[in-house]
Each structure stands twice: as structure tokens, then as C-alpha cells.
Amino acid sequence: MDPHDPIEHLVGLLAKLPGLGRRSARRAVLRMLMKPEVQMLPLAEALRAAAAAVKPCGICGNLDAEDPCRICRDHTRERGLICVVEGVAELWALERAHAHRGLYHVLGGTLSALGGVGPEDLSVQPLLARIAEGGVDEVILALPATVDGAATAHYLTDRLRPLDLPVTRLAQGVPMGGALDVLDEGTLAAALRARRAV
Amino acid sequence: MDPHDPIEHLVGLLAKLPGLGRRSARRAVLRMLMKPEVQMLPLAEALRAAAAAVKPCGICGNLDAEDPCRICRDHTRERGLICVVEGVAELWALERAHAHRGLYHVLGGTLSALGGVGPEDLSVQPLLARIAEGGVDEVILALPATVDGAATAHYLTDRLRPLDLPVTRLAQGVPMGGALDVLDEGTLAAALRARRAV
Numbered sequence: 001m002d003p004h005d006p007i008e009h010l011v012g013l014l015a016k017l018p019g020l021g022r023r024s025a026r027r028a029v030l031r032m033l034m035k036p037e038v039q040m041l042p043l044a045e046a047l048r049a050a051a052a053a054v055k056p057c058g059i060c061g062n063l064d065a066e067d068p069c070r071i072c073r074d075h076t077r078e079r080g081l082i083c084v085v086e087g088v089a090e091l092w093a094l095e096r097a098h099a100h101r102g103l104y105h106v107l108g109g110t111l112s113a114l115g116g117v118g119p120e121d122l123s124v125q126p127l128l129a130r131i132a133e134g135g136v137d138e139v140i141l142a143l144p145a146t147v148d149g150a151a152t153a154h155y156l157t158d159r160l161r162p163l164d165l166p167v168t169r170l171a172q173g174v175p176m177g178g179a180l181d182v183l184d185e186g187t188l189a190a191a192l193r194a195r196r197a198v
Numbered sequence: 199m200d201p202h203d204p205i206e207h208l209v210g211l212l213a214k215l216p217g218l219g220r221r222s223a224r225r226a227v228l229r230m231l232m233k234p235e236v237q238m239l240p241l242a243e244a245l246r247a248a249a250a251a252v253k254p255c256g257i258c259g260n261l262d263a264e265d266p267c268r269i270c271r272d273h274t275r276e277r278g279l280i281c282v283v284e285g286v287a288e289l290w291a292l293e294r295a296h297a298h299r300g301l302y303h304v305l306g307g308t309l310s311a312l313g314g315v316g317p318e319d320l321s322v323q324p325l326l327a328r329i330a331e332g333g334v335d336e337v338i339l340a341l342p343a344t345v346d347g348a349a350t351a352h353y354l355t356d357r358l359r360p361l362d363l364p365v366t367r368l369a370q371g372v373p374m375g376g377a378l379d380v381l382d383e384g385t386l387a388a389a390l391r392a393r394r395a396v
Contacts, residue, residue, distance in 0.1 A: 010244040019222030028215040036249035047242035050204040051234035
């Protein structure tokens with residue numbers, strides 16, 4: 001097929017999105033071409049508008065159309081509680097769970113010896129600067145339960161210790177609805193160690 | 199979430215595409231927002247360009263940036279062979295298979311008593327007019343092997359009979375790589391009836 005063809009070009013770009021292969025991209029393009037004014041042009045405009053408006057929040061690193069982002073601007077939130085996350089996807093997931101009423105700090109990754117990611121590649125200094133400004137009561141490390149996530153949490157705990165601030169991390173245990181027989185041994189052992197009185 | 203937010207608006211539009219749910223739409227948006235100039239703006243432009251350029255071919259009904267489409271303009275193809283398909287998706291599938299070296303005719307659907315689709319809703323008159331112009335040696339009915347597809351094939355065969363033209367349809371049988379024990383009875387019976395000497 002001709003790559004200069006507008007249909008093939010569009011299919012190729014759509015197929016690069018996560019979750020869409022070439023086959024489903026083709027199906028989506030065909031569906032959109034049935035009513036271009038209703039589906040195609042609004043999507044083109046929404047992409048353009050989002051690319052123009054959305055930028056990282058200068059305070060926490062969230063992606064939003066406003067800077068500071070709407071979370072950092074929300075004065076009804078607990079401003080002394082900072083939840084440190086790996087990326088924006090994790091921030092959005094916590095927001096969808098309505099689980100955290102404080103603010104966030106996006107690290108932009110985790111430390112990785114193999115990946116060559118050091119502390120200077122992450123938003124560590126801005127986090128320390130935020131805390132140095134005062135008003136922070138607790139830092140929650142909501143990092144992934146992986147080797148790199150644990151290394152990052154360990155490193156941050158070391159850096160935060162001199163500030164004499166409560167540093168917490170997410171509980172580990174059996175996920176909601178999780179059947180015990182399909183859980184990995186690490187999770188089971190962690191859940192058993194952290195058992196609580198009923 | 200705020201529907202006027204450019205991120206939520208974009209996620210909502212993307213989530214309407216076949217094959218993408220809200221979760222994968224959100225992942226795709228997040229991925230694109232990481233490098234808006236590389237992924238987002240080119241996609242917006244490709245959508246706009248396709249919406250502006252692509253239209254149905256006045257001869258066969260294929261969707262293409264040119265009218266007549268590149269298949270109808272291709273004089274190396276067998277112009278006396280017309281393959282009748284339900285929609286553009288089926289036409290593209292046959293093209294990907296490099297299975298047909300003639301031309302096409304897109305009906306725009308199949309007859310459906312339940313769906314209230316009659317012959318006047320399909321591109322039947324334009325097909326008869328094409329054939330009346332002469333030069334057609336054979337009409338291949340490549341319609342779906344469903345009740346509606348069979349009814350449509352039956353109707354078209356009736357309409358084409360007076361023109362005294364060979365009318366053929368796709369063979370039915372065991373699909374390539376198909377295990378017999380998971381095939382439905384209808385396909386097995388059709389394959390057995392149409393058995394051939396080895």
C-alpha cells in the first residue's frame with residue numbers, strides 16, 4: 001500500500017497507539033470515514049487543542065490544561081500531605097480511586113541501575129525544595145512494588161530522613177477480590193507479615 | 199471529571215473508536231502527551247487530511263483520496279470482472295489478500311427484513327447500470343455467509359439473470375488452518391457437499 005495515501009498514513013499513525021494494532025486502526029479509520037464531520041474532525045480538533053493546552057504542572061508534574069494544575073490549585077485538599085508517584089498514569093489512577101485527598105509529586109520514573117536512571121534524572125530536587133518551603137506534614141511513597149520501585153523508595157527515605165518528617169508507603173497485601181491460590185509467594189508473605197487483628 | 203477539560207474530552211472521543219475502551223484511550227492520550235509534537239499534532243493533521251481528501255468512488259463506492267478510486271483507474275486490472283461486496287471493509291480485506299484482480303462494487307449493506315433494509319437502500323441500480331454499459335464478463339457475489347447475505351445474493355442473482363451473465367459466489371468450506379472439531383455444523387455440511395477429488 002502507498003504510504004503517501006491519506007488513509008494508509010492515518011492507519012499507520014493510529015496503529016502506533018498503545019492498545020491499537022494495524023487491524024483495529026483500520027477498523028477505526030473506516031468507521032470514522034463513514035461520518036468524517038461527526039467523528040474525524042472533532043477528534044482532530046481535540047488532539048490539536050490538547051497538544052496546545054496541556055503542559056506539566058510546575059509544582060507537582062501532573063499534566064493539565066492549567067499550570068499550576070487543578071489539584072495544586074484546589075485549596076480544599078490537604079496541602080500538607082504529598083503523595084509521591086512514578087508518573088502521571090499513577091496519579092490519575094489514584095485520583096480515579098478518590099483515595100488521596102492531598103497533593104502529589106510526580107517523580108518521572110524510578111531509579112534503575114540497568115536502565116541508567118539516576119536521582120538526577122528524576123524530580124527529586126524539586127520534591128526536596130517543595131518540602132523545604134514548609135507546610136508538609138507527611139510524604140506518602142506510592143511507588144510500584146518492584147525492585148526499582150523499592151530502590152527508589154529506599155533512596156527517597158534516606159534523603160527525607162534529615163527533614164524529620166513522617167514518610168509512609170502503601171500497604172502491601174492481598175488485592176481486593178484476589179484469590180489466594182493465584183497470588184505470587186512474595187505478596188502472600190508480605191500479607192502474612194502485615195497481618196492485622198480483626 | 200470535567201468534560202470541558204481538553205484531556206477528558208479527548209479521552210472521551212478516542213474511547214468511542216472500535217477497539218479502544220476508556221482505559222486504553224486514557225493510556226493512549228497519556229503516551230501522546232509525552233511528546234505532543236511527535237505523536238499528537240501529526241495524528242490531528244492526518245485525521246484532518248483524510249477527512250478532507252477521502253470520498254466514495256463514484257463508480258464502485260470504495261473510499262479513496264481519488265475519484266474514481268485507484269482500483270477503478272487501474273487499467274492493468276481485469277475490467278470485465280466485478281466483485282460485489284457488502285462494504286468497504288470487505289473490499290479492503292480482499293485487496294489485502296491479493297485475491298481479486300478485477301474491479302469491485304460496494305453494495306453498502308445487505309438486505310435485511312428485520313433491519314428494514316430494502317433493495318432501494320443498497321447500491322443495486324448503480325450496479326445494474328454499470329453492467330448495462332457493457333464490458334462485464336462475470337459478477338462475483340462476495341457476500342457474507344449469513345442469512346441476510348444469502349438473501350441479498352439470491353435477490354441479486356434474480357436481478358442479474360435477464361442479463362445473461364455468469365454470476366458466481368465465494369466457495370464455502372473449511373477455513374485455512376481450521377480444526378474440524380471446532381467448526382460449526384453448517385460449515386462442515388457445506389464443505390462435505392462441495393468436496394472435491396484430490
